[in-house]
Amino acid sequence: MGIIEVKDLVYEYIRRDEEGNVEGITTAVDDVNLDIAQGDFVAILGHNGSGKSTLAKHLNAILYPAEGTVWVDGKDTKQDQYLWDIRQTAGMVFQNPDNQIIGQMVEEDVGFGPENMGVPTKEIWERVEESLKAVGMYEFRKSSPNKLSGGQKQRVSIAGVIAMHPKCIILDEPTAMLDPKGRKEVIRAVRALNDVERITVILITHYMEEVIYADRVYVMDKGKITLQGTPREVFSEVDRLRDLRLDVPQVTVLAHELRKEGFPIPRGILTKQEFREAIDQCRQML
Numbered sequence: 001m002g003i004i005e006v007k008d009l010v011y012e013y014i015r016r017d018e019e020g021n022v023e024g025i026t027t028a029v030d031d032v033n034l035d036i037a038q039g040d041f042v043a044i045l046g047h048n049g050s051g052k053s054t055l056a057k058h059l060n061a062i063l064y065p066a067e068g069t070v071w072v073d074g075k076d077t078k079q080d081q082y083l084w085d086i087r088q089t090a091g092m093v094f095q096n097p098d099n100q101i102i103g104q105m106v107e108e109d110v111g112f113g114p115e116n117m118g119v120p121t122k123e124i125w126e127r128v129e130e131s132l133k134a135v136g137m138y139e140f141r142k143s144s145p146n147k148l149s150g151g152q153k154q155r156v157s158i159a160g161v162i163a164m165h166p167k168c169i170i171l172d173e174p175t176a177m178l179d180p181k182g183r184k185e186v187i188r189a190v191r192a193l194n195d196v197e198r199i200t201v202i203l204i205t206h207y208m209e210e211v212i213y214a215d216r217v218y219v220m221d222k223g224k225i226t227l228q229g230t231p232r233e234v235f236s237e238v239d240r241l242r243d244l245r246l247d248v249p250q251v252t253v254l255a256h257e258l259r260k261e262g263f264p265i266p267r268g269i270l271t272k273q274e275f276r277e278a279i280d281q282c283r284q285m286l
Helices: 052-058 080-089 106-116 121-134 150-162 180-197 231-235 238-243 250-260 272-285
Strands: 004-016 022-036 041-045 067-072 090-093 168-172 200-205 216-221 224-229
Touching: 004 052, 022 052, 022 224, 041 052, 052 168, 052 200, 067 080, 080 090, 090 150, 106 121, 106 150, 121 150, 121 180, 150 168, 150 180, 168 180, 180 200, 216 231, 224 231, 231 238, 238 250, 250 272
Parallel strands: 041 200, 041 216, 090 168, 168 200
Antiparallel strands: 004 022, 004 067, 216 224
């Protein structure tokens, strides 16, 4: 069993009128299965309303399955006695950092989680230092969060989760409210945590360019996983991704269109460097 295992997960939102009568039921997650190993970098893609954020909230027991089971580090999320352990194992970062930052100073905010866990004061400050260094925010430790950019605030939020020493971090659209520079800052920090610290990362996003370094990608639509594989395998399905209303990176689309015109370009081009190399090979063959 991996650090996260999801089996036959179903979750439904029930709509009620003012008198409490059921008006309708929407199945947000429909028979989803996942098995994520410790140290993996997994991306879950999908347009708005695809069910990806609802799935994310099951991975640290914010929501409970209507059907099926979710295990976090071997613990069933429906068992109340495991809730604290699950929340420590799988930390959550949401899309709006302002909803997670509560301290008047960056280092105070990052130390809030370990303090609530009863970590000794000396160790709290050690964790604050290592966490802020891990996301490149140590020099801002005495700053007010209100004076930081969106990307910097999100990195502070991630540091606050890291300080609790989770085995896994779930990021629910952490760059949705950021500009391109802020998005790059956050994704760079997340990749470093996975590469260096071997923290399991589950990234929920609809930005395709953020997932090219993932070990595995799952694409959701109407509550189901409709496509999965390595980034290269998923990006090879350009037409299908378009049908799912996902924006495909321009370099991938360009390579796809050239391939359809008969150019011998490999499927699943992910980066500009790969595209340049493919074009150079085409020139040599012509």
